[in-house]
Amino acid sequence: MLEDLFKVVKTRFNGIEGKNNDDARKGNIPEDLLFKCPRCLQTVFSEEFSALNKVCPNCNYHGRLTAKERLKLTIDKGSFIEYDKDMLSKNPIDFPGYPEKQAKLRSETNLKDAIITGEATIRGIKTVLGIMDSRYMMASMGSVVGEKLTRAIETATERKLPIIIFCASGGARMQEGIISLMQMAKTSGAIAKHSEQGLFYLTVLTDPTTGGVTASFASLGDVIIAEPKVVIGFAGRRVIEGTIRQRLPDYFQSAEFMLEKGFVDMIVERKRMRSTLAHLLKLHGYTDENRYNN
Numbered sequence: 001m002l003e004d005l006f007k008v009v010k011t012r013f014n015g016i017e018g019k020n021n022d023d024a025r026k027g028n029i030p031e032d033l034l035f036k037c038p039r040c041l042q043t044v045f046s047e048e049f050s051a052l053n054k055v056c057p058n059c060n061y062h063g064r065l066t067a068k069e070r071l072k073l074t075i076d077k078g079s080f081i082e083y084d085k086d087m088l089s090k091n092p093i094d095f096p097g098y099p100e101k102q103a104k105l106r107s108e109t110n111l112k113d114a115i116i117t118g119e120a121t122i123r124g125i126k127t128v129l130g131i132m133d134s135r136y137m138m139a140s141m142g143s144v145v146g147e148k149l150t151r152a153i154e155t156a157t158e159r160k161l162p163i164i165i166f167c168a169s170g171g172a173r174m175q176e177g178i179i180s181l182m183q184m185a186k187t188s189g190a191i192a193k194h195s196e197q198g199l200f201y202l203t204v205l206t207d208p209t210t211g212g213v214t215a216s217f218a219s220l221g222d223v224i225i226a227e228p229k230v231v232i233g234f235a236g237r238r239v240i241e242g243t244i245r246q247r248l249p250d251y252f253q254s255a256e257f258m259l260e261k262g263f264v265d266m267i268v269e270r271k272r273m274r275s276t277l278a279h280l281l282k283l284h285g286y287t288d289e290n291r292y293n294n
Contacts, residue, residue: 062227075120082118117152123278124288128156130165138170146183153190162200171211184216226255
């Protein structure tokens, strides 16, 4: 019903029904007036969707958050200290148009690359964080993403802190070739050293988590959490079906499928994420009283 209403109103505002004057054209409806859920295909007003922290009221699909939105919902206010915020990637294989694409994205998103890292407190418990942002080249993993994550993990290891990474990615970044693939081994090696010290590592899989990110640090958490209805996988559905010559379930590569098969430990709704993270940190011996003192 909302979609039909939207079509009628948009038609009138655009002056298609005989109102082709300039004033009518100036009244174009914003493209983001409505949000169409990619899971249930129902339409809601974008304001309502945002008010629900980008959770579909019809099917509970958890939409994509920006890194800043994620921080606001997760950490104690004013506690975030960002790491390596000015790190920029180069063009290691001279990929045509890559520097220009990066410059445009930096201007549009106010990000330097597809991840922010740093430290903050969650209900008083200090932790190191990595948060991927899908607005920047679908949070693909290039040299900067890998290096920032590795440094954050090494800092957590040195300071005996837990680390939480919110994963969201289309995989390795093709514009950086083999350099991007090397980040899989580099981040995994840093996590192994963190684990050897008996420290806690938690990953939160958000929409979408795919490709080389899934095949590396996203899958290595001591506890792996997923948000409801999100896409999790490695290769695309059509590639897999073509390889095994079998029809896959409709909910294949969903968080619910991954929970059923044991890949994910728990599915946590966004409204309970902060309290769940704090609870898991406490269960693993981290408390407000034991915060690291510089």
